Amino acid sequence: MSAKPAIKVEKLVKRFGKTTVLEGIDLAVERGQVTCLIGPSGSGKSTLLRCIALLEEANEGFIEINGEPLGFASGPNGERVRLPSSETQKVRAHIGMVFQQFNLWPHMTALGNVTEALVTVRRMLRKDAEQRAMTQLSNVGLSDRAGHYPSELSGGQQQRVAIARALALDPDIMLFDEPTSSLDPELTGEVLAVMRDLAESGMTMLVVTHEIGFAASVGSKIVFLDQGKLIVEGKPEEVFGKPRHERIDQFLDTYLDRGAATLL
Amino acid sequence: MTFDLDLIVLYLPDIVRALGVTILLWLAGSALGLLVGFLIAVARRYGPRWLDWALLAPVELIRGTPFLVQIFLLYYGGPFIGLSLDSITAGLLGLTIYGAAYYSELWRSGFVAIPKGHVEAAQCVGLNRTQTLRRIILPEMTMLLLPSMVNMTILMLKETAILSIISVPELTLAVSALGTKYYAFVEGFAILALVYWALVEACSALGRYAESRLSKYRFAVS
Amino acid sequence: MSWKLFWLLVEAARLTILLSVISVSIGFLLSSLVCAAVMSTHRSARIAGKLFVSFFRGTPLLVQLLLIYYLLPQIGLNVPSEVAAIVGMSLCTAAYQAEILRGGFSSVPRGLIEAANMCGFSKFAIFRRIRLPIAVQLTIPALISEAIMMLKSSSLVSVVGVVELSRMAQDLAASTYRPLELFAAAGLIYLIINLVVAGFGLQLEKRMQWGRT
Ligand SMILES: Nc1ncnc2c1ncn2[C@@H]1O[C@H](COP(=O)(O)OP(=O)(O)OP(=O)(O)O)[C@@H](O)[C@H]1O
Ligand SMILES: [Mg+2]
Numbered sequence: 046m047s048a049k050p051a052i053k054v055e056k057l058v059k060r061f062g063k064t065t066v067l068e069g070i071d072l073a074v075e076r077g078q079v080t081c082l083i084g085p086s087g088s089g090k091s092t093l094l095r096c097i098a099l100l101e102e103a104n105e106g107f108i109e110i111n112g113e114p115l116g117f118a119s120g121p122n123g124e125r126v127r128l129p130s131s132e133t134q135k136v137r138a139h140i141g142m143v144f145q146q147f148n149l150w151p152h153m154t155a156l157g158n159v160t161e162a163l164v165t166v167r168r169m170l171r172k173d174a175e176q177r178a179m180t181q182l183s184n185v186g187l188s189d190r191a192g193h194y195p196s197e198l199s200g201g202q203q204q205r206v207a208i209a210r211a212l213a214l215d216p217d218i219m220l221f222d223e224p225t226s227s228l229d230p231e232l233t234g235e236v237l238a239v240m241r242d243l244a245e246s247g248m249t250m251l252v253v254t255h256e257i258g259f260a261a262s263v264g265s266k267i268v269f270l271d272q273g274k275l276i277v278e279g280k281p282e283e284v285f286g287k288p289r290h291e292r293i294d295q296f297l298d299t300y301l302d303r304g305a306a307t308l309l
Numbered sequence: 310m311t312f313d314l315d316l317i318v319l320y321l322p323d324i325v326r327a328l329g330v331t332i333l334l335w336l337a338g339s340a341l342g343l344l345v346g347f348l349i350a351v352a353r354r355y356g357p358r359w360l361d362w363a364l365l366a367p368v369e370l371i372r373g374t375p376f377l378v379q380i381f382l383l384y385y386g387g388p389f390i391g392l393s394l395d396s397i398t399a400g401l402l403g404l405t406i407y408g409a410a411y412y413s414e415l416w417r418s419g420f421v422a423i424p425k426g427h428v429e430a431a432q433c434v435g436l437n438r439t440q441t442l443r444r445i446i447l448p449e450m451t452m453l454l455l456p457s458m459v460n461m462t463i464l465m466l467k468e469t470a471i472l473s474i475i476s477v478p479e480l481t482l483a484v485s486a487l488g489t490k491y492y493a494f495v496e497g498f499a500i501l502a503l504v505y506w507a508l509v510e511a512c513s514a515l516g517r518y519a520e521s522r523l524s525k526y527r528f529a530v531s
Numbered sequence: 532m533s534w535k536l537f538w539l540l541v542e543a544a545r546l547t548i549l550l551s552v553i554s555v556s557i558g559f560l561l562s563s564l565v566c567a568a569v570m571s572t573h574r575s576a577r578i579a580g581k582l583f584v585s586f587f588r589g590t591p592l593l594v595q596l597l598l599i600y601y602l603l604p605q606i607g608l609n610v611p612s613e614v615a616a617i618v619g620m621s622l623c624t625a626a627y628q629a630e631i632l633r634g635g636f637s638s639v640p641r642g643l644i645e646a647a648n649m650c651g652f653s654k655f656a657i658f659r660r661i662r663l664p665i666a667v668q669l670t671i672p673a674l675i676s677e678a679i680m681m682l683k684s685s686s687l688v689s690v691v692g693v694v695e696l697s698r699m700a701q702d703l704a705a706s707t708y709r710p711l712e713l714f715a716a717a718g719l720i721y722l723i724i725n726l727v728v729a730g731f732g733l734q735l736e737k738r739m740q741w742g743r744t
Contacts, residue, residue, distance in 0.1 A: 100645050134651060142649040148642035152664045152741045162650035165660055194742025207646075214650060373725045374718040375686035378697055382718065385704060386711035463589075470591035474690060481594060494601035502590040502598060509589035 049112035051076045051218050051249040052097060057106035059092055066092045068273040069106070074218075074266075079250045081260035081281075084270035085296060090253040093270065094222050097251070098142050099133065110136050110218065141211030145223040147203040149195040155182060155206045156191040159213050167214070181209040185239050201232030205239055212243075219243065221252040257297070261285055269293055317500075320487055327483035328504070330397070334479060335466045338401055342408020342465065343458075349409060350416035364413075371410035376468050379403055384475045400472040400479075408465055415457050419450040452523050459516030463509050470505070480504065536703055537716055543699035544720050550695060551682045554617050558624035558681075559674075565629035570636065580629070587626030593687050595619050600691040616688035624681050631677060635670035636662060668739045675732030679725050686721075696720060 052074035059067040066089045074080045082090050095101040097108055099116055107125070108115040115136045117125040149158050156178055163174035182188050185205040195203055204224055211219060221240065225233035237259050244250055244263050254260055260267055260281065267284040269277040269292070277290045284293060317324075349368065353361045371379065383392075383406075384399040394402065423446055431441040473482035481501060488497040568580030587595065596619040603615055639662050647657045689698035700717035704710035 098649060100648065137649075138651055140649070142646075144642055144646065146640075146642050148640070148646035150643055150646070150661055150665075152668065161660065162647075162652065165656045166651045166653075196742035210646075210650070370718070370722065373683075373722040375683040375697060375721055377686040377689070378700070378714055378718045378721065381697070381701065381704070381710065382714035386714055389711045467591040470593045471687070473593070481591070485597070488601075495598065495605055498594055498598040498601065502586075502594050505591055505594060506586060506589040510585070 049109075050074055051111060052251065053107075053109040053112075054093075054097065055107045055109075057093070057096060057103050057108065059089070059096055059101065059103045066273050067096070067103070070270075070273075070275050072268060072275060072278075074249060074251050076217075076249050077247045078265040079244045079252065079263050080266045080268060081264035082251065082253045082268050082270060083255070083257070083260060083296070085299075088270045089273045090270055091222050094142075094220050094251065094253055098140055098220055099137055100142075110139050138214070139216055140218050140220060141214060141216035142220045143204070143207050143211055143222070143224050145226050147195070147200070147207045147227075149203050149207055149210070151195050154192050154194055155187060155198065155202075155209075158195070158206055159210045162210070162214055178209070178213055181213045182206070184212070184242075185209045186235075199232060200228045201235045204228065204236045208236075208239055208243075218249045218251070221250065221254070223253050223255065225254070225256060257285075269296070316487075316491065316493075323487075324480070324483055327478060327480045330477070331466075331469050331479040331481075332508075334397070334401055334404060334472065334477070335469050338404030338408055338469070339462045339465045341401075341405040342412050345405060345409035346412025346414075347416050349413035350420065353413070353417065354420050368410045368413055371407055372414070376403070376407050377471055377474065379407060380471065380475055396472070396475050396477045399475065400469075400477040403472075404465065404468065407468065408461070411461055411464075412458075415454055415461060416450075418457075419454045420446075422453055423449050452520075455516065455520050455523065459513060459519075463512050466508060466512065467505065536707065536713065539703060540696060540699055540713070540716055540720060543694060544696045544724065546694070547682070547685050547696040547721075548724065550613070550616060550620065550688065550693070551678070551685045554620035554685070555624055555678050555681050557617070557621040558628055561621060561625035562628035562632055565625055566632040566636070569629060569633055584626045584629055587623050588630065592619065592623050592684050593690065595623055596687055596691055612688075612692045615691055616685075616693050620681060620685060620688070623684070624677060627677050627680070628674065631670050631673045632666065634673070635666035638669055639665045668741075671736055671739055672732065675728065675735070678732075679728055682725060682728065683721060 050073040052072070054070055054072040057067055057070040057072075058065065070093060072093075082093065084090050092101060096103045097115075102116065105125070107117060107119055113136050114128060116128060116133050118128055120126045149155075150161070153161060156175060159178035159181055160171070160174045163169045163177060164171055167174075169177070179188060179191060182191055185208055187202060187205055187209070190198060190202060190206075195206070198206065208224075224240070225236050228236065233256065237256065240250070240252070240259070241263055252260070252264070262281075264281050267277075267279060267281050268275060269284065269290070271292055277284055277293060284290075285297070289297075349364055353364050380399070380403045383403050384394065384396065387394055387399065427445055427449065428441055431445045436444060469477075469479055470481040472479055473485060476482060484497045484501045485494075488494040565580050565583055568576040569584065571577055571580075596616065599619045599622075600612065600615045603610055603618070643661055643665065644657055647661050652660070685695060686697035688695060689701065692698075694702070696717055700713045704713040707713070
């Protein structure tokens with residue numbers, strides 16, 4: 046294992062207009078570990094993830110992926126220097142992302158969704174791309190649904206296709222933004238199972254989730270975000286075990302009926 | 310050969326009068342069309358089923374044929390069935406019928422779009438049918454339909470130009486006549502286009518203003 | 532009304548269809564350019580595109596046709612009135628179609644584009660593979676309505692002397708003194724053509740649906 050963390054976030058600040066959503070976040074995600082980002086609604090979890098994915102541009106601070114600067118590099122006097130977009134794209138290719146709303150392309154089948162980037166971006170032959178896509182689909186247990194359009198799949202199946210789509214590009218870091226939040230309770234299990242397998246295979250994962258049970262059992266590290274600030278960080282047993290930080294206590298109280306009861 | 314300033318000044322009274330006819334026909338035709346369209350929509354939605362079917366045919370006939378052909382049929386064909394109208398009356402009647410068909414479809418889409426739950430909620434808190442219509446359905450529908458109603462009303466203005474073909478003394482006819490007299494068609498029609506453009510922009514600006522005033526409803530609707 | 536008269540109307544309807552098909556097609560190509568201008572990052576292109584859309588949507592097609600009909604010879608283009616008619620109709624429908632397309636592009640969900648971004652798509656690939664097909668699917672109903680609108684509006688080219696369906700009906704009505712039957716028949720023919728186009732549109736919509744709904 047190299048000494049550089051997979052993701053390093055330094056003094057990250059993000060503003061939307063006048064409201065500051067992230068107020069100087071410092072975070073390191075170690076390679077091969079599962080880091081779970083929790084916190085109340087509106088605390089800036091999605092924004093942090095989207096900044097790391099470069100779907101939003103932070104206003105201050107730096108992000109490094111595998112030791113390489115993403116988007117902006119630090120100049121000799123610590124100022125931010127914008128990097129050329131070709132460089133940025135290269136660094137970003139290490140990251141795969143899974144969204145709360147799945148975001149599958151509706152005009153392509155499950156197979157088409159997974160194949161698309163392999164053909165248009167990676168310039169693979171369609172035949173090879175489809176073979177690789179089929180492998181990914183069967184890893185998430187959907188080889189029999191390859192020819193279905195997203196509208197013909199359940200939410201859980203759609204989310205598993207979305208995971209296969211991201212994994213097909215061979216990222217070494219996966220970001221998940223509340224991957225089970227728009228699923229019916231009985232469908233969250235199948236998605237969490239896929240994520241658990243992925244974690245066991247050694248993937249570096251940063252997961253925003255309200256599934257406290259998943260965070261406690263799979264997470265190597267828990268990060269608690271509140272009002273744009275990272276206030277608690279540590280192993281699950283430190284964060285959830287007693288004595289607890291007062292904000293975490295309040296937070297868990299609101300999740301009592303969502304599987305967090307086991308932790309109390 | 311050219312449409313110089315003197316000519317415009319000389320014929321300004323004529324042009325203003327013709328503009329008045331255009332605006333009057335437009336407003337009257339739209340208002341009547343809006344009203345008749347509303348009645349048709351209510352009849353089709355809340356009346357007996359046969360009425361819905363009976364009204365479907367004329368509405369689709371009007372929407373499926375050109376306004377020009379409808380006007381010809383009314384103005385030139387009317388006398389053969391004992392309906393001899395002067396051009397302005399024929400024009401207004403034609404506009405009203407045409408508008409009513411399109412407006413009725415817009416009203417209908419509004420009725421359909423209002424969630425049933427909103428009406429049920431109103432009844433639960435004890436509003437009666439008229440109160441529900443006045444306090445719940447109509448305000449919600451106004452917000453919902455405003456943009457398409459404004460669009461339709463703009464279309465009505467543009468359709469009034471077609472009435473020049475049956476010699477309704479409106480703006481396009483007046484300018485064509487001047488054009489013929491001085492052989493200055495291009496200048497005349499260019500100015501004419503600008504006048505319509507200004508009217509349309511004014512109308513859509515008004516629509517946007519109304520929308521922004523009403524936007525407090527938006528959350529409830531969408 | 533004799534079959535002979537009816538047949539003359541049907542013959543004239545062929546010109547109506549031809550003019551409409553040509554104008555709507557040229558208009559579609561033009562509208563892609565206009566839409567690109569309206570959505571471009573260049574301020575001047577955006578303003579020009581918006582002015583184009585606003586003008587051709589803000590003035591009666593009749594006035595546009597008359598203006599173009601008299602303008603073309605003045606700038607040295609002595610073209611048949613059919614060509615003037617096509618120019619006018621194409622410009623007008625281009626404005627409407629551009630607005631429809633813009634609406635379609637702006638209703639493509641952002642998340643789909645973000646997902647493509649995360650997969651490393653270039654801007655062009657996102658446009659070609661994601662935004663375009665979805666925008667087209669979203670806009671098909673509106674584009675079909677616009678085509679039907681143009682079919683009906685094509686009756687206005689009779690004022691610049693093109694003998695299409697409505698003009699033929701006028702001429703025959705004047706010579707036979709039977710306006711009632713002739714205009715009713717003309718209306719019927721328009722209605723039938725429109726029903727066919729609408730049916731075709733529904734078919735197309737169904738074909739363009741991905742999976743069940
Ligand atoms: N594009 C935007 N423009 C303006 N404000 C935004 C934007 N995106 C997010 N915000 C604001 O930033 C704050 C943090 O939002 P964010 O989505 O990151 O929260 P979150 O922690 O993911 O919440 P949730 O658990 O509800 O998903 C919120 O107050 C939100 O209103
Ligand atoms: Mg979020």
